[in-house]
Amino acid sequence: xxxxxxxxxxxxxxxxxxxxxxxxxxxxxxxxxxxxxxxxxxxxxxxxxxxxxxxxxxxxxxxxxxxxxxxxxxxxxxxxxxxxxxxxxxxxxxxxxxxxxxxxxxxxxxxxxxxxxxxxxxxxxxxxxxxxxxxxxxxxxxxxxxxxxxxxxxxxxxxxxxxxxxxxxxxxxxxxxxxxxxxxxxxxxxxxxxxxxxxxxxxxxxxxxxxxxxxxxxxxxxxxxxxxxxxxxxxxxxxxxxxxxxxxxxxxxxxxxxxxxxxxxxxxxxxxxxxxxxxxxxxxxxxxxxxxxxxxxxxxxxxxxxxxxxxxxxxxxxxxxxxxxxxxxxxxxxxxxxxxxxxxxxxxxxxxxxxxxxxxxxxxxxxxxxxxxxxxxxxxxxxxxxxxxxxxxxxxxxxxxxxxxxxxxxxxxxxxxxxxxxxxxxxxxxxxxxxxxxxxxxxxxxxxxxxxxxxxxxxxxxxxxxxxxxxxxxxxxxxxxxxxxxxxxxxxxxxxxxxxxxxxxxxxxxxxxxxxxxxxxxxxxxxxxxxxxxxxxxxxxxxxxxxxxxxxxxxxxxxxxxxxxxxxxxxxxxxxxxxxxxxxxxxxxxxxxxxxxxxxxxxxxxxxxxxxxxxxxxxxxxxxxxxxxxxxxxxxxxxxxxxxxxxxxxxxxxxxxxxxxxxxxxxxxxxxxxxxxxxxxxxxxxxxxxxxxxxxxxxxxxxxxxxxxxxxxxxxxxxxxxxxxxxxxxxxxxxxxxxxxxxxxxxxxxxxxxxxxxxxxxxxxxxxxxxxxxxxxxxxxxxxxxxxxxxxxxxxxxxxxxxxxxxxxxxxxxxxxxxxxxxxxxxxxxxxxxxxxxxxxxxxxxxxxxxxxxxxxxxxxxxx
Numbered sequence: 073x074x075x076x077x078x079x080x081x082x083x084x085x086x087x088x089x090x091x092x093x094x095x096x097x098x099x100x101x102x103x104x105x106x107x108x109x110x111x112x113x114x115x116x117x118x119x120x121x122x123x124x125x126x127x128x129x130x131x132x133x134x135x136x137x138x139x140x141x142x143x144x145x146x147x148x149x150x151x152x153x154x155x156x157x158x159x160x161x162x163x164x165x166x167x168x169x170x171x172x173x174x175x176x177x178x179x180x181x182x183x184x185x186x187x188x189x190x191x192x193x194x195x196x197x198x199x200x201x202x203x204x205x206x207x208x209x210x211x212x213x214x215x216x217x218x219x220x221x222x223x224x225x226x227x228x229x230x231x232x233x234x235x236x237x238x239x240x241x242x243x244x245x246x247x248x249x250x251x252x253x254x255x256x257x258x259x260x261x262x263x264x265x266x267x268x269x270x271x272x273x274x275x276x277x278x279x280x281x282x283x284x285x286x287x288x289x290x291x292x293x294x295x296x297x298x299x300x301x302x303x304x305x306x307x308x309x310x311x312x313x314x315x316x317x318x319x320x321x322x323x324x325x326x327x328x329x330x331x332x333x334x335x336x337x338x339x340x341x342x343x344x345x346x347x348x349x350x351x352x353x354x355x356x357x358x359x360x361x362x363x364x365x366x367x368x369x370x371x372x373x374x375x376x377x378x379x380x381x382x383x384x385x386x387x388x389x390x391x392x393x394x395x396x397x398x399x400x401x402x403x404x405x406x407x408x409x410x411x412x413x414x415x416x417x418x419x420x421x422x423x424x425x426x427x428x429x430x431x432x433x434x435x436x437x438x439x440x441x442x443x444x445x446x447x448x449x450x451x452x453x454x455x456x457x458x459x460x461x462x463x464x465x466x467x468x469x470x471x472x473x474x475x476x477x478x479x480x481x482x483x484x485x486x487x488x489x490x491x492x493x494x495x496x497x498x499x500x501x502x503x504x505x506x507x508x509x510x511x512x513x514x515x516x517x518x519x520x521x522x523x524x525x526x527x528x529x530x531x532x533x534x535x536x537x538x539x540x541x542x543x544x545x546x547x548x549x550x551x552x553x554x555x556x557x558x559x560x561x562x563x564x565x566x567x568x569x570x571x572x573x574x575x576x577x578x579x580x581x582x583x584x585x586x587x588x589x590x591x592x593x594x595x596x597x598x599x600x601x602x603x604x605x606x607x608x609x610x611x612x613x614x615x616x617x618x619x620x621x622x623x624x625x626x627x628x629x630x631x632x633x634x635x636x637x638x639x640x641x642x643x644x645x646x647x648x649x650x651x652x653x654x655x656x657x658x659x660x661x662x663x664x665x666x667x668x669x670x671x672x673x674x675x676x677x678x679x680x681x682x683x684x685x686x687x688x689x690x691x692x693x694x695x696x697x698x699x700x701x702x703x704x705x706x707x708x709x710x711x712x713x714x715x716x717x718x719x720x721x722x723x724x725x726x727x728x729x730x731x732x733x734x735x736x737x738x739x740x741x742x743x744x745x746x747x748x749x750x751x752x753x754x755x756x757x758x759x760x761x762x763x764x765x766x767x768x769x770x771x772x773x774x775x776x777x778x779x780x781x782x783x784x785x786x787x788x789x790x791x792x793x794x795x796x797x798x799x800x801x802x803x804x805x806x807x808x809x810x811x812x813x814x815x816x817x818x819x820x821x822x823x824x825x826x827x828x829x830x831x832x833x834x835x836x837x838x839x840x841x842x843x844x845x846x847x848x849x850x851x852x853x854x855x856x857x858x859x860x861x862x863x864x865x866x867x868x869x870x871x872x873x874x875x876x877x878x879x880x881x882x883x884x885x886x887x888x889x890x891x892x893x894x895x896x897x898x899x900x901x902x903x904x905x906x907x908x909x910x911x912x913x914x915x916x917x918x919x920x921x922x923x924x925x926x927x928x929x930x931x932x933x934x935x936x
Contacts, residue, residue: 073124074168075490076739079566080323081117082135084110085124087317088289089138092129094314095287096141096248106312107276107288109299112319115330115486118291119159122252123166129250130190131169134660143247146192147238147285149275150254156194158436158458159254163192178234180205185232187241187249199234200271206234238275239282251275251285255292276311284311326822326840328492330485333501333759335536338509346468346507350397353466353505354404357381357445360463363499371730377461377488378442384467385417385450393468394448395426401446408445414438415448423448438462460486466505494731494824495756498541537772538762540791542783544755545814551855552782552814552848553754559857560749560884562830563742564822564840571711572599572664574743578715581736587725588718595714596670599663602710603671606703607693614703617696621655622647649688656691659698663707668694712744723751738824747830747838749884755825758783764793776800780807782816790817798896799844802862805934811849818842827859831876833869841873851889858890865895865922874904874922878915881906894934895926901934902926 077085088110095106112118127133132140150156160175170192177194187193199206232240242249253272278284288311299316324330337349357379364377383397402408414433415423423430430448438444439459447462462484484502493499579591588594607614623646647655659668676690697703719741726737741748764775775793784790792800795817806812819826820842828840843861850856861877863870874893881891891906904911904925911930918925925931 073120073127073166075120075166076736077120077124078117078323078327078329079742080319080327081121081124083567084112084317084319085121085128086136088121088125089128089133089136091314091317092125092250092287092289093138098312099248099286104310104312105284105286105288106314107290108314109290109292109316110319111292111316113321113324113330114293114483116319116324117329119162120166122159122291123163123170126163126192127167127169130174134657134665137661141248143189144250145187145189145241145247146250146252147187147275148192148194148252148254149196149272151197153196153198154434154436155254156196157434160192160194161436178206182206182234182237183232184237185240186244186247187237189247195234197271200274204234235280235282238285242283242285248287249285251288253288253290253292328500328823329487329490331487331500331502332492332821332823333497333534333536334485335501335503335539335759337503337505337539338537339507347396347400349505349507350400350466351404353381353464353503354401356464356503356505357401358405358407360499367493367496367499371732373730373732378445379463379488380438380444380459380461381446382462382465382484383446383448384465384469385448386468386470387450389450389468391423391425395428397466397468398425398428398446409443412443412445413448414441414444414446417448417450435459458483458486460488460490462502463488464503464505466507468508469506470508489732491732491735492823494735495753497755497759498757501536501759503539534759534761536759536761536763540760540762540785542758542760542781542785542790545780545782545784545788547788548780548782548814549855555848555855555857556752556754556782558887559752559827559846560887561752561826561828562747562840562880563738563744563750564828564830565745565747565838566743567837569743569745570661570664571708571715571745572662572667574740575711575715576664576666577740577743578718578737581733581740582718582722585726585729585733587722591718592666596667596674598714599667599707599710600671600674602707603663603694603697603703606697606700606706610700610702613700614693614696617699618692620699621652621692621695652688652691652695655695659694662698662704663694667707668698708745715744716748727751752827753824755783760791761793762791764791778803778807780812780814782814792817798901799862801901802845802860802894802934806845806847806860809849811851812847813850813855814848816846816848818844818846829876829880831872831879833872839876841876843877849889856889858888858892860890860892860894862894862896862901865897865926870922871918874925875916875918878906878912882912895922897923897926902931903934904931 091108095108098104098106110118110121112121124133126146128136128138129141129144129146132138148156148159150159156177160177163170163175164172174190175192175194178199198204201207238249241247273279274282275285276288299313325332337352339349360379364379368374368376381401383394383401385394398413413428413430415430416433416435416438417423420432422432425448433441433444433447438447439461442461447459465484487493487500575595576592579588579595582588582591656668656672662668663671672687672690672694675693676687719737726734729737738750741750760775762775764773773793775791777787777789778792779788779790781790792803795803803815806815822828822840822842826842827846828842830838830840833839843859844863845860847858847860848855849858859877863873877891877893881888885891885907888907893904893906894901896902904915906912906915908930914928914930915925
């Protein structure tokens with residue numbers, strides 16, 4: 073893969089491969105078809121995950137311990153050829169093994185008896201319709217009528233219909249057909265029970281004597297419809313439903329792949345303000361363009377993000393109204409060129425809007441055509457279309473069409489850099505301007521986007537109704553920022569992390585950035601020395617392991633004709649070169665391919681020393697070393713030590729690199745098998761909401777404003793509308809302390825400016841919590857930080873989070889003046905002081921509800 077998969081993507085790919093292996097075994101052994109789904113929120117990178125799965129399916133994968141399926145044939149099906157083209161391009165962009173000839177778009181003439189293994193074939197609904205050149209002459213069932221003149225004819229220039237080709241591939245020995253239904257919630261709905269089966273149902277269930285496709289994998293953000301549709305499509309009820317693979321929206325939001333904030337701009341009073349708000353949209357586009365250009369300059373990047381403004385029209389737009397909107401946009405942003413406007417309307421011809429003549433563009437091309445800065449669209453692009461640089465939308469939809477607006481917003485949430493811009497929430501946001509919306513309908517959109525209604529894509533996203541842009545507070549003393557820079561944050565260990573692979577990744581990054589040239593060679597030499605030492609230290613265990621590598625063990629089963637008893641006989645044979653290479657795969661997994669391969673050469677010496685026997689012995693020895701647990705532990709420990717040594721030695725050099733490179737090093741740090749400390753970066757910009765709440769009747773409650781936050785608006789204030797009652801009480805009490813200097817509302821997501829504490833959940837998985845507040849107070853003449861975390865004791869995860877904070881206090885407590893966990897018991901608030909060892913000990917050994925801890929004598933009343 074060209075891309076480094078996010079942890080949740082790796083987990084999903086691994087689970088999908090397990091389902092496919094299970095489905096293949098079920099089909100080959102029992103002849104039973106099966107289906108399953110991958111459901112992930114918009115922006116999760118479903119196509120990237122699919123690329124990793126297809127790579128492993130065709131070529132095998134060491135990372136996922138997956139053997140290739142030499143007979144795999146993949147059919148990628150959607151209901152839109154444009155979506156297929158976009159998916160095909162993305163697969164090539166993501167994979168370093170899938171090339172153009174492996175990704176075949178089926179179009180007439182397509183004359184083949186069977187589909188080839190190792191290829192992905194793209195099909196869409198139109199290609200399988202009865203009027204398609206691929207299917208003419210094909211009778212779907214007894215109720216269908218052939219086209220006149222084609223009662224027995226094959227399609228033009230074809231010896232087989234596409235249905236025959238698919239059927240022959242399914243029944244061919246050695247081939248397994250996998251059907252990927254892209255955006256699988258589409259294509260199933262039947263208006264009546266008597267309606268003829270849809271094309272998708274024919275693929276899934278078979279028809280007209282043709283067999284069903286053995287393995288169906290649905291990919292969508294709304295998988296419930298797929299699940300229901302599979303039940304309806306399986307007329308014989310023989311297809312086995314495997315467990316679905318689910319990616320939760322929280323993991324996607326944490327990854328930074330999608331934007332954190334949606335800003336809604338809505339008139340605050342009745343009237344026609346469309347031209348005013350269109351002008352605001354153009355100004356926002358201009359400011360965003362300038363911000364991205366500045367960011368590229370500071371990062372030394374040649375590629376600049378060119379943000380896009382989407383103008384969403386009603387289904388029957390008035391051309392003059394659209395033309396007036398374009399006039400307004402260009403008057404506000406005169407630097408735009410005339411060719412910066414395109415449309416994606418159903419009519420693919422040049423459209424006239426007022427004095428403007430606007431050309432059509434294919435939706436999938438918009439992202440790459442950076443000259444296009446204004447896009448006119450309806451709702452046809454609300455599903456499946458993606459354009460990460462689309463950052464501003466102005467919608468002429470009436471309020472009743474809020475569903476179309478939320479759907480389109482769902483297509484605009486991807487971050488253009490495929491990662492969060494560190495510390496800059498403005499560049500991590502998308503803005504939606506709604507001239508014709510009233511407050512009541514705006515409230516519905518807010519509730520939808522924040523997860524207060526059903527079928528929401530992502531409940532973690534922040535939605536802002538009245539934008540408050542915050543910047544570093546100029547009145548905050550520099551001592552606060554110096555204190556800030558020393559605060560320790562923690563990484564979340566990644567599942568399946570391998571210390572040697574982490575070290576190799578670090579070495580490659582340091583070499584690529586010129587920070588430590590030749591780092592990979594150093595890694596190999598250091599690990600070779602560790603393995604050499606292990607040979608002598610664990611000589612006896614190694615000798616046994618060498619013997620095992622040389623020995624292939626098996627069991628013969630014999631029985632007499634007419635007899636009822638079986639005889640089992642063990643046997644052993646000397647390994648051949650192929651068996652040795654299989655054993656060597658364990659060494660590659662344990663030590664990484666670079667170290668294992670280079671150690672073979674290190675042991676074998678120059679080519680002319682030992683010949684084939686010397687090389688064979690080197691493979692056996694390296695494989696045997698991986699069989700000894702103590703050796704693997706020693707190598708892992710040495711790799712971790714060297715990695716941390718280099719992180720410490722080159723920390724300042726890494727901080728001087730561009731944000732994208734720093735993010736790469738942070739990702740490498742997180743590949744550790746246990747939490748490690750990382751620096752907390754200073755925030756650059758942040759977005760909060762001046763509106764605290766939008767009621768059902770559309771009325772708004774403005775958020776209270778508080779001073780001394782490290783991020784503030786132009787008046788030095790910070791809105792606290794997102795805080796609940798007793799969180800506000802904590803802020804009030806803390807700021808009333810005489811020594812109070814500043815405070816920070818810690819973001820709840822895993823960002824570089826969010827202080828994170830790692831902990832294990834009830835299942836033992838690593839998670840990250842983010843204490844609510846950091847307060848800065850003057851203590852004995854210097855500024856010191858304190859963590860104060862109000863957290864409900866009634867929540868299911870409250871104990872494990874409290875224990876995580878206790879572990880953090882045990883390791884990093886000396887950095888802070890106070891670390892307090894706060895909960896409200898009745899009418900009063902109680903504190904657990906985690907700087908006290910007895911309190912930490914009680915928390916870490918507790919198996920009781922946290923409320924009991926707050927009721928013990930060592931818990932104290934919260935006061936000034």
